[in-house]
Amino acid sequence: MYNIVFLGAPGAGKGTQAAAVAQRLKLVHIASGDLFRQAVERGDELGKKVKAYLEKGELVPDRITIQMVLGRISAPESRPGVILDGFPRNLRQAEALDKALAGQGKAIDRVVYIKVSEPELVRRLSRRWVCRDCQVPYPAGEAGVSEKCGRCGGRLERRPDDRAEVVRKRLKVYFAEEAPLIDYYAGLDRLVEVAGEASVTEVTGQIISALSRKEPVAG
Numbered sequence: 001m002y003n004i005v006f007l008g009a010p011g012a013g014k015g016t017q018a019a020a021v022a023q024r025l026k027l028v029h030i031a032s033g034d035l036f037r038q039a040v041e042r043g044d045e046l047g048k049k050v051k052a053y054l055e056k057g058e059l060v061p062d063r064i065t066i067q068m069v070l071g072r073i074s075a076p077e078s079r080p081g082v083i084l085d086g087f088p089r090n091l092r093q094a095e096a097l098d099k100a101l102a103g104q105g106k107a108i109d110r111v112v113y114i115k116v117s118e119p120e121l122v123r124r125l126s127r128r129w130v131c132r133d134c135q136v137p138y139p140a141g142e143a144g145v146s147e148k149c150g151r152c153g154g155r156l157e158r159r160p161d162d163r164a165e166v167v168r169k170r171l172k173v174y175f176a177e178e179a180p181l182i183d184y185y186a187g188l189d190r191l192v193e194v195a196g197e198a199s200v201t202e203v204t205g206q207i208i209s210a211l212s213r214k215e216p217v218a219g
């Protein structure tokens with residue numbers, strides 16, 4: 001059992017790396033942003049509640065987010081361990097997560113922080129296309145706008161919250177809300193920092209080797 005949190009600004013490659021590492025370590029990838037976008041797409045009760053927050057690049061209220069993610073963590077399919085991507089996003093969520101896991105005799109074993117400079121984040125987000133079905137991102141030019149997703153054949157589209165003004169807002173929210181988590185987890189001696197500007201495969205390799213150097217906290 002191994003539970004890992006991925007931290008990093010929008011555009012740092014969190015989603016891509018979380019998916020790759022989950023596959024390598026046979027863990028369940030839980031991406032809060034993907035779950036919200038799928039709910040908006042379905043137009044269900046949750047989707048209706050969160051749509052406006054996603055459009056503006058603001059955080060969904062903690063109560064809704066914590067309930068959704070904790071539900072996924074305690075589902076039977078998450079038994080091998082999870083990689084949390086996009087959650088926690090602030091200290092209140094981190095504390096709620098610790099408390100809920102402790103109640104189940106579990107813990108967050110490692111926190112991977114993917115560090116990328118701000119100009120590079122803006123550059124990546126302004127040219128990112130994603131598959132509307134499986135959410136895999138593609139930098140413009142790599143897969144071509146009219147082409148289909150190499151993984152599932154889905155249509156590629158721009159994420160509405162990757163528009164310049166929403167990107168500025170999301171980065172502001174990140175530095176105010178999520179960045180303090182880096183110190184929080186460093187203080188608990190869980191943090192592993194990885195330079196995120198290398199190639200996707202190099203970054204995955206760095207993460208896997210950093211994780212293999214430390215034992216999980218809880219068995």
Ligand code: AMP
Nearest residue numbers: 032033053054058059060065086087089
């Ligand atoms: P992401 O795909 O992680 O960039 O998330 C997209 C959007 O979903 C964010 O801008 C928020 O509106 C919402 N969101 C995702 N994760 C969280 C979270 N942990 N807390 C609050 N809102 C979230």
